[in-house]
Amino acid sequence: MRTQPDPELFREVFGRFATGVAVITSAGPDGTGGMTANALCSLSLDPLLALVCFENRARTLPLVRESGRFAVSLLAADQEGLAGVFASKLPEAEKLAAVEHRFSNGMPVIEGSIAWAVCELRELIAGGDHTIAIGEVIDLGLGEGAPLLWYAGRYHSLPRANRTAPAAER
């Protein structure tokens, strides 16, 4: 019989996949909220789709389900404190009250983020103790600054010399 691999090793293995750090926000009839996330990626160019994985217990998930929309704000290197707020279990409404944000298509976008997108929920797919949310991008834009990074269970930032985003090659 195959033995189950060690979940701690699983965490360490996938913790070596260095990522940026995002805040996923939503607003609807049940209020506003958001969570820090790195299980996030672009999915499709035609149509423009992105996906986010929500822990089933995340309080942001029912907000997204209700409103049918969510915003993705990619955090800047100087927004580590804010990542901590959205990774916490502070009352949902208090999280957004603590940070500067604006609304785009009814969704809260974090001020000072390096890039953002607003998505309309297309599908929710069960995935173990998480739920995969697929959203169609309906609006997006760029901000300024260097990214906040997550690697091996800690926040990092790029060395100073590499902090300016190069123009994308097309």
Ligand SMILES: Cc1cc2nc3c(=O)[nH]c(=O)nc-3n(C[C@H](O)[C@H](O)[C@H](O)COP(=O)(O)O)c2cc1C
């Ligand atoms: C760097 C980092 C990345 C995270 N990525 C995710 C993620 O992709 N999905 C998720 O459900 N939770 C993720 N979390 C945990 C949530 O931010 C945390 O459970 C939060 O309290 C959820 O907030 P909520 O209950 O208000 O939705 C992450 C936490 C950190 C610090």
